[in-house]
Amino acid sequence: MLNATVMNHRDMLTATATATARADQEGFLGPILNLSEPSAPEGSTVTVSCMAGARVQVTLDGVPAAAPGQPAQLQLNATESDDGRNFFCSATLEVDGEFLYRNSSVQLRVLYGPKIDRATCPQHLKWKDKTRHVLQCQARGNPYPQLRCLKEGSNREVPVGIPFFVNVTHNGTYQCQASSSRGKYTLAVVMDIEAPNSHLVPGILAVFGTLAVVTVVVALMRVFREHKRSGRYHVRQESTSVPLTSMQPTEAMGEEPSRAE
The missing domain is CATH 2.60.40.10 (Immunoglobulins)
Known part of the structure; x- marks a missing residue:
């Protein structure tokens, strides 16, 4: 129902009414966002598409469709990093100089093997x-x-x-x-x-090793010292006798040899 304003001008009547369109009356319920595989195995190709009414401009993840009324699409090779990724689509409709906006989102699940x-x-x-x-x-x-x-x-x-x-x-x-x-x-x-x-064991072993070496050295020195004290030493004595030489009788008596007369 419209509330009209009627104006009389000579033999002509003019009726004027103002109406405001609602979004649902224009078929603008928001963009439809779809995934080719909501739960995609790792390595598979996933297609994301967004569409709306005939005169609606849609934009998918920041990339607008070619023209109003056209869908927006993108494809990706699903990886582990895409698990839980959200895709956003916005739709814009101009009605009588005013802009109406609707948004939609969808989340992708990627199936991948366990990792530590x-x-x-x-x-x-x-x-x-x-x-x-x-x-x-x-x-x-x-x-x-x-x-x-x-x-x-x-x-x-x-x-x-x-x-x-x-x-x-x-x-x-x-x-x-x-x-x-x-x-x-x-x-x-x-x-x-x-x-x-x-952590003390290596140090203790080192100490015991050092003590063992010192003990052995001291024992060897003691044995050497005892051996030195109890050893026999042979001293070579010089002879005190005077060697004998042969002498002539006259030499023995101390007389001069006789001379022939």
């Missing part, structure tokens, strides 16, 4: 015995994977992400495995538990 972030899961842990620690390992994937860390040889499980009491029996290598319907991912983690005063 090495930056948040150290491969070598050095902790002290009888202390409390947290194994800070995190897994990701879609669907979300289950993460377990089991010790090699015994399959002993340690908790992940919550505090637990550490002792020397935790020494060893653990296989941390993230698993889901998309596969498995394994990362080795080594736990090195330091026993009380274990």
Whole structure:
């Protein structure tokens, strides 16, 4: 129903009415945003499309359609980084010099296998015995994977992400495995538990080694000294006798030899 204003001009009547169009009357309920695959496997091609009414200008992720009434589209190769990505489409309609706006959004889910972030899961842990620690390992994937860390040889499980009491029996290598319907991912983690005063053992061994060497040296010196005191020494004495030489009788008597007369 319209409220008209009637004006009489000679033999002519003029009726004037003003109406304001509503969005729903113009078929402008907002843009329709679709994904070819709402949950797409990693590596697959996904098409995103946005459309609206005949005279509506749509813009998808900042890129406008070619003309009013035309849909906007984009394609992408789905990767892990696209998981949870939101796409936005805006629609604009001009009615009697005024602009009407509608927006719509949709989220893409990408299915990918489990992974363990090495930056948040150290491969070598050095902790002290009888202390409390947290194994800070995190897994990701879609669907979300289950993460377990089991010790090699015994399959002993340690908790992940919550505090637990550490002792020397935790020494060893653990296989941390993230698993889901998309596969498995394994990362080795080594736990090195330091026993009380274990850092003093090398020093103590060095001291004992030094003492042993000193003891041996002192013992050898003592044996050498005792041997030196109890040893026999042979001194060669010079002879005190005078060697004998033959003498003539006259020389023996001290007389001069007789001369012939």
